[in-house]
Amino acid sequence: MTLILAGDIGGTKVTLGVFGLDVKRPRLRIAEGYASKDFPDFESILVRFLSDHAIRPDCACFAVAGPVLAGKCHTTNLPWVIEEKRLCNILGLDKVWLINDLAATALAVPLLKSSELVTLNKGIRRKGTIGVIAAGTGLGEALLFWDGDSYHPISTEGGHAGFAPTNLLEAELWRHVRKERGHVSVERLLSGPGLVRIYEFLRANEQEPEAAEAEQTPDNEKPAVIAELAMKGKNTLCKKALDIFVSIYGAEAGNLALRGMTTGGIYLAGGIAPKILKWIEKGRVMKAFSDKGRFSDLLSQIPVKVILNKETALLGAAIYSLPPIPDPRTPLCFDKPQELCY
Known part of the structure; x- marks a missing residue:
């Protein structure tokens, strides 16, 4: 039996999984999650996983949040350097793949089941380029x-491109963050820490009571608390903050759709979207998504969906690790650089 070792290395959490081959897509057999902050480097997590599960994989690929250059990644939101050569030595393999986590997520999109997706805009179904945008600890595209x-x-590293305000309030928000951070990337606002930043901007500028629960919460837990208070209608500042957040999400998703001409669809991935799905479905995301002037009609034709499967990047990494499949009738036929043939 072929065993595929795959990983999803994020700023908050690292997930490692073992997959076996199946007819339509690799099947996840073992999965284990680790808090990134609890380990000095990725190799320590990998060694523990191998020890706990006593496996010898036949191939391996790790999806990592950050740019992968020449088989090496300096992770964006962690002080880690991950290298393919070092992973080969640990695993005893001739080749191990590192791939950007959003590229891995994109690879898995055509193999997702309908039950793993929520449709925000049906659009027109076309075979075309697909875009994936994921807000979490950071922002990936x-x-x-x-x-x-x-x-x-x-x-891409599109999450680090400059944020473009779409109204006067967002322009004031941009000025506020500019004073604090200098360069205002989209990630500074469209991420977990970004939601907190939006809330703090409103707290400083609006005559509304602050959210006591959010003020007393550790920084790493504040995004979830602000979102929860908003969705339960318990605090006006939190509701306004989440409204701005989802509008920025929709606008940046629309920007990605235009830049990539993603007639095959836009998919919202990452940890935040499924948790605030109730707020996303209210319509602000799609309004901001399609508000593109002369290209609004084109944007309205693009399918937009939220990915519910938490292991999509892990699945994509498993797919990427597979060797070429010689039979062209199989649903997956790969050649490096990776190709999907449907």
């Missing part, structure tokens, strides 16, 4: 480029 015959993942 990627494309799955359709060349007419097959898909090719394209990783």
